[in-house]
Amino acid sequence: VPETQRQRLFFALWPDASIREGIGAVRRNALGGVGRPIRPENLHLTLVFLGEVEPEGRMCAEAAAAAVRAPAFELRLDDLGWFRRSQIAWLGAAHLPRALEDLVNGLHDGLSHCGFPREERPFKAHVTLARKVRSAPSVVDFAPVPWLVQGFALVESIAQPQGVRYAPLAHWPLLPEG
Ligand code: ATP
């Protein structure tokens, strides 16, 4: 397969404009200019990282996505944190909704049939706010962002001279809530 047909892909929750604005506001208020802020248009929550994928793998992954049955849910982004190893500051959810757990597990089940290695680390729902954050940000009060999640996306990560850009390629709806 020619290299040009390979794509760097991941499944993600992709915020709409208002959620994106809400996450960006938390980033500005809580972190200011600390580290290297993620550009607003790049803010997302990774569900499963696939890596460099050939066209067949993408087709299999899209079929796996289409087969997932999980309900819509509310994700309350109420937890600010910092990963020492990767030096990122993030906004996450203190409570992992059952529907989100089911969605991630459902994707993993389908993807295992596509030959993707299963992620060993436990899933941690988080939106990266800034990179190159060298020390734990100080604790601040902030208004949680309530995110009504009604679907998920397959996203391509495109390396560009001015930095990575993410392009949603396909979208699947979740089942109506309740
Ligand atoms: P760059 O790698 O160019 O600095 P990036 O990390 O934002 O930028 P990608 O590496 O393409 O871009 O990652 C896309 C998404 O997948 C990001 O949310 C990233 O955190 C996540 N990701 C990347 N690699 C892994 C991995 N090995 N396991 C889990 N998630 C990953």
Ligand code: MG
């Ligand atoms: Mg990376």
